[in-house]
Amino acid sequence: MEASREFVYQKFTDYYCDPSTVIPEPNLPSQREFAYLMFKERFMVRHRMFDSIKRFRAVLNEMVPSDVYHSCAYYKNPDFDMDKKGWIGADLVFDIDADHIPTSCNKIHDEFRCVKCGFSGRGLTPETCPVCEAKKFETRTWACELCIDSARTEAAKLIDMLENDFGFSLEKLHVFFSGHRGYHIHVEDEVVRSLDAMARKEIVDYVTGLGLAVLDKEVPAGKKHGKRSSTRKFSLHNFGWNRRLKLGMEKFLLTATKDDLRSVGLRNASLLQNKDMIIKRAINEGRWESINGVSAQTWFKLAKCAQEAEASKIDTVVTTDIHRLIRMNGTLHGKTGLKKIEFPAKDLQTFDPFVGAVAIKKGEVKVLVSDVPEFKLGGKTLGPYKNQVVELSSAAAVMLICKGRAKVAD
Ligand SMILES: [Zn+2]
Ligand SMILES: [Zn+2]
Numbered sequence: 001m002e003a004s005r006e007f008v009y010q011k012f013t014d015y016y017c018d019p020s021t022v023i024p025e026p027n028l029p030s031q032r033e034f035a036y037l038m039f040k041e042r043f044m045v046r047h048r049m050f051d052s053i054k055r056f057r058a059v060l061n062e063m064v065p066s067d068v069y070h071s072c073a074y075y076k077n078p079d080f081d082m083d084k085k086g087w088i089g090a091d092l093v094f095d096i097d098a099d100h101i102p103t104s105c106n107k108i109h110d111e112f113r114c115v116k117c118g119f120s121g122r123g124l125t126p127e128t129c130p131v132c133e134a135k136k137f138e139t140r141t142w143a144c145e146l147c148i149d150s151a152r153t154e155a156a157k158l159i160d161m162l163e164n165d166f167g168f169s170l171e172k173l174h175v176f177f178s179g180h181r182g183y184h185i186h187v188e189d190e191v192v193r194s195l196d197a198m199a200r201k202e203i204v205d206y207v208t209g210l211g212l213a214v215l216d217k218e219v220p221a222g223k224k225h226g227k228r229s230s231t232r233k234f235s236l237h238n239f240g241w242n243r244r245l246k247l248g249m250e251k252f253l254l255t256a257t258k259d260d261l262r263s264v265g266l267r268n269a270s271l272l273q274n275k276d277m278i279i280k281r282a283i284n285e286g287r288w289e290s291i292n293g294v295s296a297q298t299w300f301k302l303a304k305c306a307q308e309a310e311a312s313k314i315d316t317v318v319t320t321d322i323h324r325l326i327r328m329n330g331t332l333h334g335k336t337g338l339k340k341i342e343f344p345a346k347d348l349q350t351f352d353p354f355v356g357a358v359a360i361k362k363g364e365v366k367v368l369v370s371d372v373p374e375f376k377l378g379g380k381t382l383g384p385y386k387n388q389v390v391e392l393s394s395a396a397a398v399m400l401i402c403k404g405r406a407k408v409a410d
Contacts, residue, residue, distance in 0.1 A: 004407045009039055009064065011360045011398050012332055016060045021359075023060070023330035024342070025053035027188050031074035031088060035325050036065035037334065046325075049079035066334035069325035072186075074193070082323070089193030092200065093326055094207075095318040096154045097182035098147035109142035109373055140404050143181035143336070144373065148353060155183040158312040159345050161207055162187065165240050170345045177353040179333030179340040184326065200320045209311035212241055215304055234288050234299035241307075246283050248306025249299075253279060264305045266298060332359055337398035355379055363394040367406040
């Protein structure tokens, strides 16, 4: 193995073999499938079963994987083939990853390269190569503070829904930094365990605001012939998404510019001139028809834009997959060397992943850095670096090597 990978492997080994390293035991470990990606061989070992974290730690010490997972599902026989495992239930899990969120950094720090033809570029990886239409890309990503900030915003919206609309107490929500550029939220409550994929899809639709009846533009059946949706009455009550739409409409009006209005198809400048009166009378008091010159159609447009702003941009596939493997709490992320770590839901805004998730504590090393923007790690601001040799903490060196942006200097 080349020297840089060997260095990372050594640091991962130190982490897993250190007796002071805490890897919390997942709930009901003997009913879960364990899996890990081999560091050197790059293959996934799956369908393993352990009745305690202690036994699994022995394997981690010996194998030192690059990534470690367990199933969200509970099985009668976690070590059997998929179709014979005997599904009992699953935690309800949400994955919020900057990969799925439009960010103000526009991911300009990410690079992609088509595996087939070599076409490359910066920003979000396209789904298909514009040159050869292949779908496989090599990527080089970065987790900047704007990426994390936008993931945090989406996580906050989700947590608010789980608490206020679904009724889970904050203490029952397990909130984690994922180790890369996002958050995981697990609900392990017994009431969710037996939900099938369809039921989970309903929850996903709620969280993403898909198919909100209140925004339905169709004229309900039974309406007199040809009545246009613009004559439909607009109203919102005070619960669930209705409340969220009102909050979103208020937020939008408070900060919108004329250009913002135009971008959602509204040209009525009096919306901004009279916004305080509009917010008070219409949004707060529900007198939607009392504002001269503001039609139901305008309210529908504003509500639609509030729906987009208030929806939480979760990775929908993760939540509906009842057999999903999810990164294990306390283990290292192979793309960063940071650990997945749990923190109280109430601390979402104050928990700094670039401090709290640093797992590799000791040592410095000289590395040749190719290209890195300014970044923060372990409370220090580092970089930017371009084609230079610098001495970094082991944690920073591991992150840059894992991200393909540095090598151990000879
Ligand atoms: Zn291509
Ligand atoms: Zn970013």
